[in-house]
Amino acid sequence: MSTIAHAIRVRGLEICPPLLQAPMAGLTHSALRQIVSGFGGAGLLSTEMLLASRLPTENPGISPYLVRTAREKPLSYQLLISGDMDVGPAVDKLHDLGADAIDLNMGCPDWSVGRSGAGFALMENPESARRLVMGARRRTDLPLTAKIRLGVGLDEPRLKDFCAMLEGEGIDMVSVHARLKKEPFARRPRWEWVARIKEWLRIPVIANGGIFTVEDAGDCLSVSGADGLMLGRGAVARPWLFADIAREVYGCDIAAPRVSLPLLYGTFTDLIKELFPPERRLGRLKEFTHHFARNYQFGHQLSSRIQGSRTMTQAEERSADFFKNNPECPGEKNT
């Protein structure tokens, strides 16, 4: 199977293989992106969602949201945006930062986000979404993408109109978190609805939600017929999942990684200490550990001990202790 045949091209950006990192607040920062890049297989990396109103004044040298290294490429920046006035300055800043693509968050269902008119609220206010897309499209020639959910309820005409509006206003690619607004992450994603969206649009459609293994990736592709896949939590727990799917589903020439979980955790810890100011480190470690711990049968022990840590030093001692005392979990494993 040729990898090239599966590549997505949007406005000069080649996403190859068509495997995208899902934007995740508190998780998709430089430390995780560097680890994912090291394993390979991700065609497009992502930032956390970035508040458009604050972005223009953020210092990229020290902001935990913006700090990055040259190896994290290509990189999409996701905007959390609601006001038309914010579009110009935010997009200009992303040009300055060397963004490879700009994503508009239209799926975040949190109440605190919605009350400002951002995230999923844009799907509930299509005219507001239209104005934002128009404004951004006028301001940039970069790939402009949108990340959506399926809606409040299963309302096919409404969803179809919304997707058509996005395409009509110049969105280059849509990622679909295949759940309704209030559906929990534990619910089976509705990949079959991605297939419907794919039928309606000419632009690439990316399926997101519930891909934790190579088998999930194959199943999602066969149900959805999507042009590519977006991986969230699964590739936080196993940052080499992109590489595995790239190799086994898309036929890419990427070696099977040899993974040492304690070493990977240590590398992550070192990176957050190197990249983030002291007050940001422990929170980021807790977020990551919550997902990473799923690699262990008794991972809740690691997770709860790190969640209960008050300092980085304490967290590091506790994680070292956990890795030492878990002989039943292989320190090194081939995936």
Ligand SMILES: Cc1cc2nc3c(=O)[nH]c(=O)nc-3n(C[C@H](O)[C@H](O)[C@H](O)COP(=O)(O)O)c2cc1C
């Ligand atoms: C901790 C966390 C933070 C998230 N932050 C964002 C975000 O900043 N922007 C966004 O569009 N979606 C966000 N999401 C949703 C993910 O991008 C993704 O749509 C969701 O996790 C489903 O994919 P998965 O099953 O592969 O994890 C977040 C999800 C989680 C678990």
